[in-house]
Amino acid sequence: AQSVTQLDSQVPVFEEAPVELRCNYSSSVSVYLFWYVQYPNQGLQLLLKYLSGSTLVKGINGFEAEFNKSQTSFHLRKPSVHISDTAEYFCAVSGGGGFKTIFGAGTRLFVKA
Amino acid sequence: NAGVTQTPKFRVLKTGQSMTLLCAQDMNHEYMYWYRQDPGMGLRLIHYSVGEGTTAKGEVPDGYNVSRLKKQNFLLGLESAAPSQTSVYFCASSYPRTGSSTDTQYFGPGTRLTVL
Numbered sequence: 001a002q003s004v005t006q007l008d009s010q011v012p013v014f015e016e017a018p019v020e021l022r023c024n025y026s027s028s029v030s031v032y033l034f035w036y037v038q039y040p041n042q043g044l045q046l047l048l049k050y051l052s053g054s055t056l057v058k059g060i061n062g063f064e065a066e067f068n069k070s071q072t073s074f075h076l077r078k079p080s081v082h083i084s085d086t087a088e089y090f091c092a093v094s095g096g097g098g099f100k101t102i103f104g105a106g107t108r109l110f111v112k113a
Numbered sequence: 114n115a116g117v118t119q120t121p122k123f124r125v126l127k128t129g130q131s132m133t134l135l136c137a138q139d140m141n142h143e144y145m146y147w148y149r150q151d152p153g154m155g156l157r158l159i160h161y162s163v164g165e166g167t168t169a170k171g172e173v174p175d176g177y178n179v180s181r182l183k184k185q186n187f188l189l190g191l192e193s194a195a196p197s198q199t200s201v202y203f204c205a206s207s208y209p210r211t212g213s214s215t216d217t218q219y220f221g222p223g224t225r226l227t228v229l
Contacts, residue, residue, distance in 0.1 A: 009153065032215050043117070043203055043220030044156075051215050090155060094215070100171065101218065103148075103155040 002027040002093050004104035012110045015083055021076040021107045023091030031095040033074040035065055038088045038106075047089070050074065061085070086111045115139055117221035119204050125227045126194045134189040134224050136204030144207045145187040146171075146218065147179060149200040156203065162187055194228045201225050 007022040025031060032051050036044040048059025055067040065076045074091060091104040117138045126132055136145065143164050148156040158171030160179040168179045176198060178190045187206075191198060202224045207216040 004155075006155075034217075036220075041222070043222045044205075044218075045220065046217045049215070049217065100158060100161070103157075105153050105155040 002031065002095070002102050004091050004093050004102055006089075006091050006104035006107045008107050009105065010108045010110065012112060013081055014112050016080050018079050019077065019081050019085075019109065021089050021091075021109065023074045023076065023104060025072050025074065025091070025093045027072075027093060027095065029095055031093050033065075033067060034092040034094070034101070035059065035063070035074075035076050036090045036092060036103075037061075038090065040087070044090060047076070081109070081111045083111050083113060085109060117204055117206055117219050119202075119221035119224050121224060122222070123225050125229065126191075127229050128195060130194050131190070131192050132194065132226075133191075134202055134204075134226075136187045136189070136206075136221060137185055138187075138204075138206040138219070139185060140206060140208065140219065141184070142206035142208045142219070143184075144209060144216070145181065146205045146207075147177070147187065147189045148203045148205065149173065149198075150203060150223070151200050159189065159202075194226075196228045199226060199228045 005024045034049045035047040038044045048057045050057045050067045058064045088106045094101040120135045146161045147159040162168045162181040165184040180188045204221040205218040207218045
């Protein structure tokens, strides 16, 4: 079975500071990894995804994530955050022949002025 | 191109009442999903559909039924609502490309349901 753990439920950070949102997964098969963002009162939208190839994945809005197979992690980073990045971020995993996606519990990012 | 739309946006029910949530997508996607989102639990899959006329159970199907009579619509029904079904419900769709596990899901804006 696959599972996803997001290690921080809330991350407060000042504007223009760097941020890292942590995600660990478990799976017995090859996985595909996703980060989705949910802005207030909206549905989720894709930030980036790792399917294969380069372990450093770049997404929208200046975010990037690094796939680390040995540590089973897929942490999301941004070098300088903006107020508009305040949102909830979900890490997700799929794979193993099925198509169901397993979502983490989410990390709420608060960007303060 | 509206993407994925959901109606209604908000609803309050009394215990035992029934209702249907409607999801519509205009992207010609084959796969559609219903999730519920609860605080601290992320999204959990209720039911899904891999094409018109087909549906299957997800992680938390009890108390819900679904139908996919048309490719663009996916309905979620609650026959007898319970307070435990108070949640935010999201519909999503995806189009199978190289492999369904790799597909991006496109989400609607959600329906906030309260059961008293």
